[in-house]
Amino acid sequence: MTIDAVHPWLALFLLANLLAGLWRVLTGPTAADRMLSTQLFGTTAVALLAIEADTRAMPALRDVALVFALLAAITAVAFVRRVWQPREGSK
Numbered sequence: 001m002t003i004d005a006v007h008p009w010l011a012l013f014l015l016a017n018l019l020a021g022l023w024r025v026l027t028g029p030t031a032a033d034r035m036l037s038t039q040l041f042g043t044t045a046v047a048l049l050a051i052e053a054d055t056r057a058m059p060a061l062r063d064v065a066l067v068f069a070l071l072a073a074i075t076a077v078a079f080v081r082r083v084w085q086p087r088e089g090s091k
Contacts, residue, residue, distance in 0.1 A: 014047050018041060042075070
């Protein structure tokens with residue numbers, strides 16, 4: 001089995017992960033659960049774009065994947081700075 005035969009199965013697995021993440025976004029009891037699910041969306045988008053870049057031999061898609069990875073990291077930092085509340089008595 002070649003790697004080209006595995007790409008569609010990897011893409012389907014990643015799309016199934018997105019469905020699981022969507023379920024957590026809709027039912028997540030806390031904002032942190034929802035944020036982690038959106039991080040899953042970003043990570044999955046990066047993985048899907050990397051697979052497509054390899055399958056279609058389009059190196060520009062790798063650049064787009066890197067931009068998505070950077071945006072995912074920035075949104076995580078923004079979420080923590082905006083929502084995270086320090087406990088009383090801590091510095």
